[in-house]
Amino acid sequence: MSRRPVEHYVNPEPFNPHSVLELTPEQERYYMASQWRLAWWKLKRHRLAVISASFLTLMYLVVIFAEAVAPYDLEERHTRYLFAPPQELHFFDDGEFVGPFVYGIEVSLDMENLRWVYGEDRTQRHPLRFFCSGNDYPGAGYRFWGLVEGSFHLVCPSQDGQLFLLGTDRLGRDMLSRIIYGARISLTLGLIGITISFFLGITIGGVAGYYGGMVDTVVQRVIEIIRSFPMLPLLMTLSAILPVTWPPTLIFIGITVLLALLDWPGLARAVRSKLLALREEDFCVAAQLMGAKPGRVIMKHLMPSFVSHLIASATLSIPTMILGETALSFLGLGLRPPVTSWGVLLNEAQNINYVVLYPWLLYPVIPVILVVLAYQFLGDGLLDAADPYKH
Known part of the structure; x- marks a missing residue:
């Protein structure tokens, strides 16, 4: 059986190794971009998240300049127009x-x-x-x-x-003006509460995930005990303990701290699971061998690896605090007059006769729904943008 001669392929052009590595300006811009820039590009493609971010930005501008945006003062009374219906524009x-x-x-x-x-x-x-x-x-x-x-x-x-x-x-009193002033309390409470919750979650979850062992076991049991209680009944019980003689400022601080103390376990669990997976990575071990203290390893080396996920998780937690304050104030166990929040305004709509005769007393629920939905859409967009495996 005869063998066929082997045919050798000869490339007429010499091989240029640099031609394989040449990138277009768009490709170079993409591959050289930082993690934050990639996340920003992906977030901009999420239309609902961009619209929600714009809406929330507008709401917080209203919070800052509430006095100028509201047509009337918070307590301005028009005694000739009690329960006046909305005027048509x-x-x-x-x-x-x-x-x-x-x-x-x-x-x-x-x-x-x-x-x-x-x-x-x-x-x-x-x-x-x-x-x-x-x-x-x-x-x-x-x-x-x-x-x-x-x-x-x-x-x-x-x-x-x-x-x-x-x-x-x-x-x-003008309902539009009171809703605008109420946004200042409700939205500010959510930001302050998530700041406290963020600090507690990162600190406690970071310690549990970094050290593991008995520390992790104790933290996990505490988190499970807190999360086993029904949220609203526990909030009602704790808020009822606050003395009625406290001034409005202390009541505001107390409600904010209570909401933060019940919200941090979810964030702490997320931080703990991430640190357990990252603490054995080479960059973490190298930092430990170079003598870095645990606090520096956690904050300088481990946290930046998933801080975008933490921001997205925190964004999704803010609506929970806004709804918690609204529910407590609606039930008369949260903020009380003269403090004005959306929950305090809805407290006047508890009487079914008022709701039937004067349905505009329920209008404060509209900004609550819109803000909660905006935070949910923004949080979803941030989670998608922070995920490196999604394109």
Whole structure:
């Protein structure tokens, strides 16, 4: 049996090893990018997360400048308009565009049902004013963050009219203004609470994951005991212990600390599991052999490896604190007047008769739902962006 001669393939062009390594500018930009930049690029492709981040940014800007955004002061009362319904915003009058305005309010007393009856007075047209200043109508002046006198407002009613876009409560206070002021308490409580929870979770979970052994066992048992209690009943019990004689500031601090003390176990467990997996890596062992102390190894070498996941987890925990405060205040066991939060505003809607007759008292639940959903969508986007295995 004859053998066929072996044919040798001859490349007419000489092999250039550098041609294989040449990258386009886009490829070089991608492969040379840091972990944070890659996460940012992936986050920008998550549309819901970007929209949610923009919405939350707007909400916190409102929190900062609540006095200027709210049409009226927090406690400004309009005794002629108790339980006034929301005014409808108009742009056209008799087919002619005249800009945003509201009609006047007609007030009459229904003696049969013993309630105020409101209607539109179309003979009075009150245009909205923007970027107005000066104490030219009741409730225009304020103290910015309780420190600086001011009177600038983003939106103002006309000098002889009223502006109740979300109605008024039983004392004639503007609901829109109170919701804006309530956002300052509810959203700030979530940020302060997650800061305390973040510190406790990283510290306790980091110690348990780094040392392991008996320390890890004790921490795990404590976490399991805390998480075995029903969240809301435990919060109600602990908040009921707070003395009613405490000033509003101490009540606020107490509720914040309680929410943080019940939230840190979830974060601590995540930190512990990550450290258990990373403490045997070469870079961690090298740091230990060079004499680095445990605190430095944890904070300088281990934490940066999954800090993006911690930020995403913390983002998902903030809505839990906002809902916890809202539930406690709604039940009368959380923040109390004169402190105004979304939960405190919803407390007035406990009476079913009020809800039937004055449904706008439930409007504070709308920003609660929107903020919680925004944090959930943002947290999902951050988790996807922080995962190195997702493209």
